[in-house]
Amino acid sequence: MAGGWSGLAENRRVDSIMRKPCNKPLAARSHPCPNPDIGLTFGEGALEISSAALSVVDPGSFEPRARKGEGADMVIQACRWTHPIRGIRAVAALPFWGCLIAAGCVGPRPGTPHERHGEEIVACGRFFHTGAPVVLWLDPCGYDAYRVECRFTPDRALPADAVHADSPARYGSFRRHMPPDDTAAVRENGWELEMLRKHVDLFVLHYDACGTSRRCFKVLHDVRGLSVHFLLDVDGTIYQTLDLKERAWHAGPANDRSIGIEIANMGAYEDRAKLDAWYSRNAQGRVFFEPPLTDGRTGIRTPEFVAYPAQNEAVRGRIHNRDLWQYDLTDAQYDSLTKLVAALTRVLPRIRxxxxxxxxxxxxxxxxxxxxxxxxxxxxGHYHITESKVDPGPAFDWARVLPGSR
Incomplete structure (x- = not known):
């Protein structure tokens, strides 16, 4: 995987190691290091090392746990890194005992929390970097599509208008229409990343017509009994509701081979006046979005965030030969979506x-x-799958997302 790490323990004698101070602020490092004076540089790739973990922060790169070798004579941790652009391969090696003596590094004690950085997505139980703000279903204030009761009315299990009225589940664990051998392997072993890469090759973009991710999740989970892997709020926060291995219910015939995202946006309409209830102008003439409340809250994670569309006027365009009006996404949404696309196309490379x-x-x-x-x-877009949909809408700037994700 370009830009990724593969950790391995090898018995190898180190001839030379070039050290330099680790000058990055602690919060900006890929992993905290107990000794801030330890760092390694190899050619054009920089690596920070602690005994607890080794990683490089690159969209779609895997965050592994370091594995210690056995034996006392110069057992080292070695990591190979291929530069994601230039294809430069560097080999970093650090003697295990030398780390203990010179750096004061010690392995993590049992029960030590493994810190995440708030920008990882999950595929087959593994964390991958995105560079964008991510809240998982595992996190406080996350949206959990695994739960079998309603999120906002927890005393009720079944959704109010369930697609599958006889089941409290909002997703499926098996992607259909796979070869029998692959289906049997998933049933026996669960989803492994290489298997998921064989069968997922679409990323479907929706707008939610709700305006905020909080309101969207309420409609999906509590009302309609549906699901989607990601929600993208107006402030650029990405919410992951399911592991990518799951078959979310979001795009009908494309569910078996796709990942989906609901982008917070009020949608596109033939009657422009339908947007007036949600968009206003300030004294400077700048258009801004007034998000609806869900149970008294917008749920927007960034305090005092003002959602300015990237384009200050409503955009008119044609989808399925229909003239539609729509306000654009925010700059924060475009930034996060571009980073998410970059990560997904590396984690699941059949998604071009x-x-x-x-x-x-x-x-x-x-x-x-x-x-x-x-x-x-x-x-x-959802409209590429069915004529009954027009999302992500005529205002969506494909040129802004696609070139930046390559």
Whole structure:
């Protein structure tokens, strides 16, 4: 994996190690180091080392746990890193006993918490870096699509308008239409990352027509009994509600091969006046979004955040030959979405960082035929899957997301 680490213990004698001070602030390091004077530099790649863990922060890179070798004679931790752009390979080696003596490093004691950094997504139980703010279903204030009762009315289990009225589940654990051998392997061993990479090749973009991720999750989980892997709030916070291995219920026939995201946005309408209830202008003429309350709160994580659309006027465009009006996403949403796309296309490389295009090169504004959809792999809007949907809408700036994710 480009930019990723593979930890291995090897018996190898170290001829030379070049040291330099570790000048980055503690909060900015990929892992805290008990001794701030320890650092290593190899060519153009910089590495910070502690005895607890080794990692490089790159979108889609895996955060491993370091493994100690056995034996007392110069047992070391070695990590190989391939530079994600230049293909430069560096080998960093640190003697285990030398680390204990010279650096004062010690292995983590049992029960020591493993700190996360608030920007990881989860695929098959493994953490991958994104560089964007992420709240997992595991975290306080996260949105948990695994729960079998309603989130905002916990005394009720079944959703008010459930798609699957006989089950409290809002997702599926098995992706259908796989070869029998693969299905048997998943049933026996669970989802492994390489297996998931074989079967997931679409990233589906939705707008939620709710305005905030809090309101969106209430509609999905408590009302409709549906699910999606990610929610993207107006302040750029990404909420992951399920491990990527799960089959979320968000895009009908594409569910078996896709990851989905609901982007907080009030949507697109033929009647522009429908947007007036949610968007106003300040004294300087700047348009801003007034988010709805859900149980008395917006749920927006950034205090005092003002949601300014990236474009100050409503955008008019055509999808399925319908003239629609929509206000754009916020800059914070575009920034986080671009980083998430970059991570996903590395974690699940069959998701290509491109969308359906016409022969002339522009992004298509209509639905793909079933055969076209079956052949396509990459990033799609919900409207590419069915003519009954128009999300992510005419204001969505595909050019802003796709080039930055490559």
């Amino acid at each position: 960082p491109d969308a359906p295009r016409r022969p002339t090169g522009e992004i298509r504004a209509d639905a793909l035929t079933p055969d076209e959809l079956a052949r396509f792999s990459g990033i799609v």
